[in-house]
Amino acid sequence: MRSLVLLACAVALPNVAMAADHGPVFGYATPVNSERELSLDTGIFGRSGSRGTQFSTSSGFGYGLTPHLTISAFLPAVFGSGSLSESRMTAGGEWYAGASWRFLHSVTTVGKRVESTASLGVVLPGPQQDSGLLATLHRAPGVAGTVATGVASRSQYLWAGGGYTRFAEGSHDRRPDTVSWSGVYGYRPPKLRRGYDQWDYRGFAEFTGEHTGNVTTNGHMLPNSGTTTLWLGPSVLAIFKNVAISGGMQAPVFRDASDSIYGREHIRFAINFSYLRYSSHTSSH
């Protein structure tokens, strides 16, 4: 069991950093798995820009060790090339090691809770190269941390979160540090506040932002290689008992990035499928 947990930790992805089975597809959110809950996820993320479209997938699982501590493991893959800047808000070509801890959990009334979740992990280079400037760099591991806080209720959801990723230097190259943040508002109309044996729909407005530092190559910092982008767009989450489908898209509302270094990104989109398997285990009295 200990080996399995260590193996899972070695490839785990910070749960709130990716499309979650209970929340938005781009932004940070707080839900974690129930104790002994196994969640299986597969998602496709697209980033389309002036130099092509890049798809990435993340398929894997999450497992609730306790009601407030979840580990997850994902298999990353990247297709296409867009010569795009570093991004931590969409799936990339890296493995991660980490876990998510819901350190604040307060229920205030029926159907409503206030909670905060933190994730910490290690970023490991995946088998595939990036495209554009990032493809020229020797990749090294990094550390990634995220924090999200918010309110969930039968009618509305509100989450805010932020993250930071820092990469180590490898052969005098270093990928840019990344600061990311998000704000998500969700709404479930009265007509859709139905029984759990019917489809459960929610709509979200997702605002995300990222700032990446300069790239270091051959020991020198590359001028104008840092970027700042802000994104806004809708997403929808549909759940039937233990199956969830979510999808959304975002358009840039602000972009400060060098067009000579990176492709001009026009749109981001994502689709995520989740299967949740809950444990019926209870101790005998």
Next chain:
Amino acid sequence: MKNVTMKTVLLAGTLAVSSLAAQAEYEQVNLTVFGMDCAPCAHAIHVSMKGIPGVKTVDVDLNTGLVTIKLAPGNGAAMRQFNQAVEKNGFTHKDATVVARGKLTGTASAPFFEVAGTQDRFALTPDSSPAGVSALLGKTVTITGVLPQAAKGKVADTLRYKTIAEAQ
């Protein structure tokens, strides 16, 4: 002859106790749960409750937070298991209205209700006007009452009964 009579009495007593244990149990638990906002939350509670041996049906109302659990006769389910099923999914259990059969023990001024087959034992207090329970002491009774919210990992030690009657 005296030996045979004694054996008969012991056998009858054993059968009576066995019968009592088999008939004493929770029949229905209506548990209010806070924090469930979505369908997977309710599904998680449903799966966890159904995993408790003896649970026959589970209904979850997301808009009221009410989890209605009906149990099969002869079950040995304990209140702690229902609370644990809520806690493991990251939610909070509040008051529970229970219908249960068990033995009334203690004294007329300090009665207790014991759900046989479990370790559940509750001090009884009337929910409104006190009803006379002295005539029921030592008997198997059916009680409808409210268990107030207990801390995480705990079960309330007092049952506020609304109705109490000798079990049929």
